[in-house]
Amino acid sequence: MKALRRLLVQIILSSLLLLTGILYEAGNQQITFWIFVASYIAAGGDVVSKAARSILSGHVFNENFLMTIATFGAFIIGEYPEGIGVMLFYKVGEIFQSYAVDRSRKSIGDLMDLRPDYANLIDGDEIKKVEPDEVQVGDVLKILPGERVPLDGVIIDGYSALDTSALTGESTPRDVYPGSEVLSGCINMNGLITVAVTKEFEQSTVSKILDLVENAIVKKAKTENFISKFATYYTPVVVVLAAFISFLPPLLSTEAILYDWVYRGLTFLVISCPCALVVSVPLSFFGGIGGASKRGILIKGSNYLEALSQLETVVFDKTGTLTKGVFNVQKIHSTYMESDKLLELAAYAEYYSNHPISSSLIRAYGKEINASRIDKSEEIAGLGIVAVIDGETVYAGNDKLMDKIGIEHPSENFIGTGVFLAIADTFAGYIVISDEIKDDSAEAIRCLKESNIKRIVMLTGDAKSVGEQVGSELGIDIVYSELLPTDKVEIFEELLASKSANKKLAYVGDGINDAPVLARADVGIAMGGLGSDAAIEAADVVIMTDEPSKIAMGIKISKKTLIIVKQNIVFTLIVKFSVLALAALGIASMWAGVMADVGVTVVAILNAIRALSVNEL
Numbered sequence: 001m002k003a004l005r006r007l008l009v010q011i012i013l014s015s016l017l018l019l020t021g022i023l024y025e026a027g028n029q030q031i032t033f034w035i036f037v038a039s040y041i042a043a044g045g046d047v048v049s050k051a052a053r054s055i056l057s058g059h060v061f062n063e064n065f066l067m068t069i070a071t072f073g074a075f076i077i078g079e080y081p082e083g084i085g086v087m088l089f090y091k092v093g094e095i096f097q098s099y100a101v102d103r104s105r106k107s108i109g110d111l112m113d114l115r116p117d118y119a120n121l122i123d124g125d126e127i128k129k130v131e132p133d134e135v136q137v138g139d140v141l142k143i144l145p146g147e148r149v150p151l152d153g154v155i156i157d158g159y160s161a162l163d164t165s166a167l168t169g170e171s172t173p174r175d176v177y178p179g180s181e182v183l184s185g186c187i188n189m190n191g192l193i194t195v196a197v198t199k200e201f202e203q204s205t206v207s208k209i210l211d212l213v214e215n216a217i218v219k220k221a222k223t224e225n226f227i228s229k230f231a232t233y234y235t236p237v238v239v240v241l242a243a244f245i246s247f248l249p250p251l252l253s254t255e256a257i258l259y260d261w262v263y264r265g266l267t268f269l270v271i272s273c274p275c276a277l278v279v280s281v282p283l284s285f286f287g288g289i290g291g292a293s294k295r296g297i298l299i300k301g302s303n304y305l306e307a308l309s310q311l312e313t314v315v316f317d318k319t320g321t322l323t324k325g326v327f328n329v330q331k332i333h334s335t336y337m338e339s340d341k342l343l344e345l346a347a348y349a350e351y352y353s354n355h356p357i358s359s360s361l362i363r364a365y366g367k368e369i370n371a372s373r374i375d376k377s378e379e380i381a382g383l384g385i386v387a388v389i390d391g392e393t394v395y396a397g398n399d400k401l402m403d404k405i406g407i408e409h410p411s412e413n414f415i416g417t418g419v420f421l422a423i424a425d426t427f428a429g430y431i432v433i434s435d436e437i438k439d440d441s442a443e444a445i446r447c448l449k450e451s452n453i454k455r456i457v458m459l460t461g462d463a464k465s466v467g468e469q470v471g472s473e474l475g476i477d478i479v480y481s482e483l484l485p486t487d488k489v490e491i492f493e494e495l496l497a498s499k500s501a502n503k504k505l506a507y508v509g510d511g512i513n514d515a516p517v518l519a520r521a522d523v524g525i526a527m528g529g530l531g532s533d534a535a536i537e538a539a540d541v542v543i544m545t546d547e548p549s550k551i552a553m554g555i556k557i558s559k560k561t562l563i564i565v566k567q568n569i570v571f572t573l574i575v576k577f578s579v580l581a582l583a584a585l586g587i588a589s590m591w592a593g594v595m596a597d598v599g600v601t602v603v604a605i606l607n608a609i610r611a612l613s614v615n616e617l
Helices: 002-023 029-056 063-076 080-100 110-114 205-219 226-252 258-271 275-294 302-308 339-349 356-365 399-404 441-450 464-474 485-498 512-520 533-538 550-584 590-612
Strands: 119-123 126-130 140-143 153-157 160-163 174-176 193-197 297-299 311-317 323-334 374-380 384-389 392-397 417-423 426-437 455-459 478-480 504-509 523-527 541-543
Touching: 002 029, 002 080, 029 063, 029 080, 063 080, 063 226, 063 258, 080 258, 226 258, 226 550, 258 550, 275 297, 275 302, 275 550, 275 590, 297 302, 297 550, 302 504, 302 523, 302 550, 311 485, 323 339, 323 356, 339 356, 339 384, 339 392, 339 417, 339 426, 356 417, 356 426, 392 399, 399 417, 426 464, 441 455, 441 464, 441 550, 455 464, 455 485, 464 478, 485 504, 485 512, 504 512, 512 523, 512 533, 541 550, 550 590
Parallel strands: 311 455, 311 504, 455 478, 504 523, 523 541
Antiparallel strands: 119 126, 119 140, 140 193, 153 193, 160 174, 297 541, 323 426, 374 384, 384 392, 392 417, 417 426
């Protein structure tokens, strides 16, 4: 916003000075000249400065150099308003371009929430609160309920459930017990655990995630500006042609007057300024970005809009991206009672637990729970719950709980989490809880394939059976399961290396754990409705409605915008070269060139507005 305000101030100040100079032109010529100089400096002082720095660094031929010598030429031949007018048009173009400039968007400030503030170090009979980087391998830590695991380690005492969503993106807590490995960054939910440290802080999982994001930012190259590429070839050509026009005829013919041909060459140079291109190209992209935003697709720069049209591979995270990230009851299997009754017993048994699975059972039951029916409720860490309901002992938990109490139960390969129930010593049935696929996920995959996306891949930290079931249901080409963030990056690097030349790869995610891969992708796409702030900051494109089908819509908008951009480029160059030819013949004046630029710009703006219309796509 500061840059935009600065541009507006430059344009307004230069325009006022230009108007003053034109109105005062009949007065003192010296004062008028300096008014025009002040107007020129206000509009183009920074352009001249950039041109000078480019020359000193050895990069001579760019748009700043062309703008500088062309407008200097206008001043040399006394056409002050024309020179200032050309620079003002250039500044107007920069305003439009500023909307498409890629801003600093890979902030990892929110990822700092992963970093633990302290560790409870057991030192003899005392517990000391120390910095995590002071802890050594082999030290023993106490981790209280609600605290974040500070370093990677192994549990030597205690049972609990860990919230691993910050690392894996999966909502289901992981039950842990003595011998279980724990990763830094996870949150201890309900039990007191004692952990033996296996890795120093610099080598721990949370540190690696932060490093991955930072390294991914460094690896990702900036997309070169189109106008700069064009000016690399265009600028030296027009400069050489202007020199030929200015000096070749007088050298070849004694009848050619040097002043007239120099004037004609400078006019050619002024007309050659690519102002219309500078305005029309960014404005076309801006129209496409605006049209996308109307459909809930936030694209952070014109380079990313262009990249969407070049996608060959789209890689999805599963939870929260293709699925809702909310766990619900999917199946109820009862052995000897009504399904509703089994669900009721499960909801009552889980009533006092704050576990997300318990919440999903209570939500599925949907009725008010009469707590007076519950005589006793005890949570067995890592296994489940035993409760006395209406005088009957009810067990609700995983298959390990059934094994512990000696109840025979079916060995089911659940697509999700199974909650087994037993009443006294009799198996009563099981309830399957799993994440739900989003309503438009299948449509999203179908539309992507229709958009000529060659490979659609899914990465997930979930179990292999769950990943394969979701992949099969949606028609995904390749599925990788049971992944940690470091695994995701390794696989993603392999996918990047295998893509075709000049093609792009996109990653779609929503969690903090997705930030490293979002930052590394050619196009990072985040779910903006429920996605983490870190993922949204790291992404290049944000789907504000959380609908994966909007990705295919973004690709269509990108392709339409690029057609409009190409139309504007071709039209602008045809008009530009026509007027340049007239200038070389001495027919077109500098104002004719400026007005040609104005006309082309107006037509380009009208054409670019079509990019805002995306309802028919």
